Amino acid sequence: MEHFKHPRCKGCVENASSRSEVVNPLCGDNIQLTIKVGEAPKKIQHILFTGAGCSISQASASIMTELCSGLELDKAKELSSTFRAMMQGEISEEQKQKLGDGIALEGVKNFSARIRCALLAWEALDKCVRDMEGTKGL
Ligand code: ZN
Numbered sequence: 001m002e003h004f005k006h007p008r009c010k011g012c013v014e015n016a017s018s019r020s021e022v023v024n025p026l027c028g029d030n031i032q033l034t035i036k037v038g039e040a041p042k043k044i045q046h047i048l049f050t051g052a053g054c055s056i057s058q059a060s061a062s063i064m065t066e067l068c069s070g071l072e073l074d075k076a077k078e079l080s081s082t083f084r085a086m087m088q089g090e091i092s093e094e095q096k097q098k099l100g101d102g103i104a105l106e107g108v109k110n111f112s113a114r115i116r117c118a119l120l121a122w123e124a125l126d127k128c129v130r131d132m133e134g135t136k137g138l
Contacts, residue, residue, distance in 0.1 A: 009069065016035060027057065047069050
């Protein structure tokens with residue numbers, strides 16, 4: 001698990017546009033996410049996470065932040081629903097390509113107790129996106 005041993009995008013964004021914190025009490029995972037978004041286009045300029053927990057949750061956070069870095073908010077949202085769809089069933093080859101390293105987590109869907117671990121970081125992302133959509137201009 002390369003992303004667990006050497007997580008990307010770890011830390012806290014200064015002057016974040018949005019931050020969120022999610023926990024998975026079932027496993028004891030937690031993730032804090034900070035995102036800075038540009039004015040226009042509404043692109044994710046910086047996205048960093050901190051947290052602790054099992055290798056699945058932390059690797060998933062590392063992959064998610066890497067995938068979403070530089071994306072427009074709408075695209076990040078789309079990616080999040082694609083990842084969720086993968087965890088709940090089958091997705092197309094085209095969708096798989098968009099998920100990049102996220103595909104490494106596909107096998108987790110066979111272990112229902114761990115699905116939440118894999119989804120946690122994406123939940124944090126969704127929270128931030130909703131938060132930013134609810135504020136002025138975004
Ligand atoms: Zn976990």
